[in-house]
Amino acid sequence: MSGDLDVAIVGAGIGGLALAHTLRPTGRSVRVFEAAEQVGGRMTSVREDGYTIDTGAEQISGRGYPQTWRLLAELGVDPVAVPKVRAGVGVWRNGRAHPGVADPRGLLTGAGLSWRARLDLVRLMATGASRAGADTVAEFAGRYHPDIGEYLLQPVTGGFFGWRPEHSAVAPFLDLLRRVGPASGWRTYRDGMDTLARLLAEGLDVVTGCPVRKVVARDGFATLTTDAGPVTARTVVLCLPAPQARALYANPPARELPYLTASTYTPMLKVSCLLDRPLAPRRAGRLYCLLLPEREDGVLGGILVDHAKHPDRAPPGRGLLTLLAAPRAIPGLLDAPEEEVVGTLTGAAARYVPGLRAATISAHSHRFRHGLPEATPLALRLQPAFLRRPPSPVEYAGDWILARPNSEAAIESALLAAQRIQAACPRTRRRETA
Numbered sequence: 281m282s283g284d285l286d287v288a289i290v291g292a293g294i295g296g297l298a299l300a301h302t303l304r305p306t307g308r309s310v311r312v313f314e315a316a317e318q319v320g321g322r323m324t325s326v327r328e329d330g331y332t333i334d335t336g337a338e339q340i341s342g343r344g345y346p347q348t349w350r351l352l353a354e355l356g357v358d359p360v361a362v363p364k365v366r367a368g369v370g371v372w373r374n375g376r377a378h379p380g381v382a383d384p385r386g387l388l389t390g391a392g393l394s395w396r397a398r399l400d401l402v403r404l405m406a407t408g409a410s411r412a413g414a415d416t417v418a419e420f421a422g423r424y425h426p427d428i429g430e431y432l433l434q435p436v437t438g439g440f441f442g443w444r445p446e447h448s449a450v451a452p453f454l455d456l457l458r459r460v461g462p463a464s465g466w467r468t469y470r471d472g473m474d475t476l477a478r479l480l481a482e483g484l485d486v487v488t489g490c491p492v493r494k495v496v497a498r499d500g501f502a503t504l505t506t507d508a509g510p511v512t513a514r515t516v517v518l519c520l521p522a523p524q525a526r527a528l529y530a531n532p533p534a535r536e537l538p539y540l541t542a543s544t545y546t547p548m549l550k551v552s553c554l555l556d557r558p559l560a561p562r563r564a565g566r567l568y569c570l571l572l573p574e575r576e577d578g579v580l581g582g583i584l585v586d587h588a589k590h591p592d593r594a595p596p597g598r599g600l601l602t603l604l605a606a607p608r609a610i611p612g613l614l615d616a617p618e619e620e621v622v623g624t625l626t627g628a629a630a631r632y633v634p635g636l637r638a639a640t641i642s643a644h645s646h647r648f649r650h651g652l653p654e655a656t657p658l659a660l661r662l663q664p665a666f667l668r669r670p671p672s673p674v675e676y677a678g679d680w681i682l683a684r685p686n687s688e689a690a691i692e693s694a695l696l697a698a699q700r701i702q703a704a705c706p707r708t709r710r711r712e713t714a
């Protein structure tokens with residue numbers, strides 16, 4: 281049997297594109313198959329009437345994203361095109377916003393925490409990570425003052441990752457905090473969060489609008505089925521959230537199933553509001569993100585001020601807000617009609633942003649059934665055996681491989697997949713046609 285390609289990649293998210301880019305200098309024939317009409321996956325931006333709307337990922341960081349920055353340097357992107365977000369994160373409590381979340385200055389300003397909770401936060405920062413073990417966020421929070429869970433861990437992990445405290449393990453979050461550092465180091469792409477994906481795709485063989493229907497491994501090769509027919513490759517790499525990879529792959533080896541199945545995802549839902557003026561949450565000062573704890577709001581998990589993230593996100597004199605649905609509200613909204621979703625979130629947001637409805641020119645929802653890795657204690661337990669699996673004609677990449685909820689993990693997983701492919705088949709094959 282011979283193959284049409286050396287490597288067929290399913291999914292042109294940042295993981296699939298980083299993998300294709302990494303394999304390119306090795307001389308292999310590599311093609312990326314993408315279901316959507318554009319690249320970027322959960323890191324896509326749409327442009328409308330001068331607004332740049334980040335549909336999924338919102339920011340990266342100067343720290344904790346080494347592979348992202350390496351790719352940007354390779355592509356010649358000047359760091360000025362990825363400027364700092366010059367506004368902070370706050371949390372809502374007792375009718376007002378408290379700034380200083382995810383920032384050491386929060387220990388002084390309070391960041392919505394009582395004095396006793398602040399002392400516990402110092403303890404958490406000093407020794408918390410070493411004592412996290414396999415605890416869920418809720419179990420870990422139970423060791424500290426109740427504010428730590430209710431006004432810090434739940435709103436941050438719920439707002440940004442859609443996590444439920446009783447489901448997700450705390451260790452990946454503490455690890456991420458350690459890597460990324462304070463919110464003052466956050467950065468965003470000046471031209472939209474899809475910048476890196478667009479640049480990567482320019483130099484690659486990417487077929488968009490081409491959903492892959494099925495993947496089968498047989499006789500040391502793998503075949504994927506598209507609407508245009510089958511394609512056989514020496515390696516097919518599924519660069520998708522684990523549940524999507526599992527649904528596509530007809531015959532995965534039994535040893536891969538436990539981690540593949542345990543790598544569940546949280547759904548995410550947000551609504552972008554295109555405004556005729558730069559409105560922001562009241563009594564919130566200059567914030568980029570206002571987190572809304574579950575105790576304070578059952579519908580919204582947070583409000584992002586996109587025009588404070590970067591002024592070019594909205595035309596001059598206008599504004600752009602992103603309303604993040606609260607984790608517990610998302611399942612009931614995920615399949616609801618657009619009007620109902622937009623109405624529910626903008627209705628809830630009016631409490632924090634008076635005049636929102638009148639200022640809204642248009643509003644759209646962005647829904648992700650597979651938003652972010654849930655990183656449960658079970659998944660973390662099964663991960664080491666999965667990472668040790670032997671090479672296979674069907675490989676994987678994606679944030680779930682590292683059980684870390686960010687785009688850097690997707691890129692790192694792509695580098696791991698590239699290493700596995702090169703180790704399994706070090707010599708470049710001449711391209712043969714089936």
Ligand SMILES: Cc1cc2nc3c(=O)[nH]c(=O)nc-3n(C[C@H](O)[C@H](O)[C@H](O)COP(=O)(O)OP(=O)(O)OC[C@H]3O[C@@H](n4cnc5c(N)ncnc54)[C@H](O)[C@@H]3O)c2cc1C
Pocket residue numbers: 290291292293294295296313314315316319320321322323335336337338339340440490491492493519520521524528548549550648650651652677678679685686687688690
């Ligand atoms: C709401 C939200 C906010 C986030 N915020 C941040 C953030 O601020 N910072 C950060 O670093 N990360 C953030 N993330 C996480 C980040 O977006 C992801 O970790 C990263 O984009 C994952 O990349 P990926 O390539 O692994 O997967 P994806 O981006 O999911 O790519 C998979 C691709 O496969 C395609 N596909 C699916 N099925 C098929 C098929 N059958 N055939 C062909 N193609 C298919 C999809 O269309 C998609 O393009 C956020 C995610 C979400 C959802």
